[in-house]
Amino acid sequence: MWFTVEDVLGMDVMQGSDVIAGRDGLGRNIKSVTVLDAPDASLWLQGNELALTSTFPLIKRRSGLQTLVEELVARNVAGLGVKLHRYMTALPPAMIAKADELAFPIIRVPDHIAWIQIISPILALVLDNDVQHLIRSEEIRNQFTRQLFSGAGLERLMALLRSLLNMPVFLISPGDAHTLLLPQDTTSADKVQQLLRSAAVPAEHLANYPGVMRKRDDGLSVVYMGFDQGTNPHAYIGAMETEEQADPTALQCLVHARDAISMSLLQRRASISIAREKNNEFVQTLVDANLSAAARKAHITRGREKGVPLHDRYLAAVIKFHNLDEHALRAATSLFHDKPNIEDVLVSSMDGARFLLLIPDTDAAGFQIDGGVACIERYIAQVSEVQAFPDWNAGISQPNAIIHLDRAFEQAEYALNHSLKSGRKCQIKLHDETGLYRLLSHPSIQNDVGRFVEEWLGPLMAYDRRRNARLVATLRAFLDRNGSYRETARALHIHHNTVRYRISQIYALTRREILNSQLRLQYQLALVLHDMTRERESEAEGRRL
Structure with a gap:
């Protein structure tokens, strides 16, 4: 523990002293002792001092000594010792009240005690206390260093921190897709992350421990430290305070754990980066269109020999x-590299925030039902649970044999380009859907295409232009979801009432039963064709620019 004002009162030399104000602040830490020898001496204090005065320097400030208390508290002074006999026999009530309000201890020291009798033993105890802290801190640091150099991973380092603190501990590093709470508790982990990211809850900086902060809200209290914010934002290590607040030893453990885990994270990132580079190279070779069939077969054989779990058929996304x-x-x-690989999915990071996923086409996959849309939506949802992404687009190939993954990659890219050209975000396009585009995009039939779109969607497009509405988009979503108002909403x-209103407008404008099986095909x-027309117009506009 740190040496406190209360510890000073227990010293033999302080017999006869008594607390005249600020008793609630007796736990303030002391690192030094000084004597106030001027009315403005508070300007030169550094913090954590026990200030002593004969009150002679205070006479000139007699009517405003409550502001002196505020100055001392602002500079984190531990307390004030005064002799009330020769110059001032009592302190102003306003000063006493302010000290009580700010929990700033003021101690009346017997007049016969020389300052040196107080200063020397206090400094000796402070130094001894500092030595003990250094010894304890070195012991803690050595425990984490030994674990780190023995090859301990993040889990073992956090387990050591948990055993030293005897508190629930957490590690949150979104950039590493790593969240760890010991003991494991998903609900508590979510609450901790919400508390740490909440701008509405202020962080309290803890004295004597630079970088250590505390947040408290709704019965939850955590002490924590951030990692390098420049490279790892919203990354923290900390502990959940239970019945008692973390003591100085616990805070020392947190500091040393942060240093060791920072090194462990760097080592882990380096290892992962090397593994990902090898994985990217393997996957990119699998889909390389310039690779001969013989070379591709040899590459697949080498992969299997190295233990890569390869399947006979894949879907590319x-x-x-x-x-x-x-x-x-x-x-x-x-x-993307951590989650899907558990299911034998091959992943490659590409340029421009693009990711290639090769998903095994097994009997249990169920790709024949929706072409793999649900599977890709699940992977995107897993990513979005940790990081909220603004928008995305995706393209999915047909299932292909592993020997033809170059074809699968080409199909997925083609489907993705169609999704991007549509201008609609968060949309998955299947390669099977693009066949109709190729069939209906011939220049010779474009006049008929325009007339057909105008005949079936003209009133809705005109209404959207006049009212800045979204009837065409609503019709599309309504048909895609088999006429379900709630799913469309x-x-x-x-x-869903807004959907009902828009559908009623569509009925009124078209005068057709849009869910009629024959008419529904025409609308779809x-x-x-409406999407194709917009794509051609966008491409033409791009060429003009």
Whole structure:
């Protein structure tokens, strides 16, 4: 423990002293002792001193001594010892009240005690206390260093911290896709992350421990330290305070644990980076269109010999995220490489925040039902649980034999480009859907395409232009979800009554039963042709610019 004002009162030399104000602040830490020899001497204090005065320097400030208390508290002075006999026989009531209010201890010292009788033993005890802290701190540091040099991973280092603190401990590093709470408790982990990220809850900086902070809200109290914010934002290590607050020894453990785990994270990132580079090289070779069939077979054989779990058939998906900063991209990369690989999915990071996923086409995968859309949505949702991404687009290939993964990659890229050209975000496009585009994009039929779109969607497009509405988008979502108002509302992020109103407008404008099986096909074809028309217009505009 640190040496405190209360410890000073227990010294033999302080017999006859008594606390006349600020008793609630007796736990303030003392690191030094000084004598106030001028009315403005508080300007030269550094903090954690026990200030002593004969009150002679205070006479000139007699009417405003409450402001002196405020100055001393602002400079984190531990307390004030005064002799009330020769110059001032009592302190002003306003000063006493202010000291009580700010929990700043003021001690009346017997007049016969010389300052040196107080200063020397206090400094000796402070130095002895500092030595004990250094010894204890070195012992703690050595425990973490030994674990680190023995090859201990993050889990073992955090287990050591847990055993030393006897408190629940946590490590949160979004950029490394790593969240660890010991003992494991998903609910508590979520609450801790919400508390640490809440701008509405102020952080309290703890004296004597630079970088250590505390946050308290709704019965939850945590002490924590951040890692390097420049490379690892929102990354913290800390402990959940239970019945009692963390003591100085616990805070020392936290500081040394942060240093050791920072090194462990750097080592882990280096190892992961090397593994990912090898993995990227392997996957990129698998989908290389310039590779001969014989070379591809040899590459597959080498992969199996090295223990890569390869399957006979795969579905390829290319996912592109938009507007990711460096930290979000690193988090996405970590999650895409960590999560899908558990299911034998091969992952490659590509340029421009794009990711290639090669997903085994097994009997249990169920790709024949939706072409793999649900699977890709699940992976994107797993990524978004940790990092909220603004927008994305994706393309999915047909299932292909492993020997033809170059074809699967080409199909996925083609489907992704169609998704991007549509202008609609958070959309997955299947390669099977692009066949209709190729069939209907011939220049010779474009006049007929325009008339067909106008015939079936013209009133809705005109209404959207006049009212800045979204009837065409609502019709598309409504048909895609088999006429379900609530599913359509969820997809468009609006109330289901708004969907009902828009559908009634569509009925009124078209005078057709849009869910009629024959008419529904016409509307779906018109929507596809409408997308194709918009893509051609966007491309033409791009060429003009």
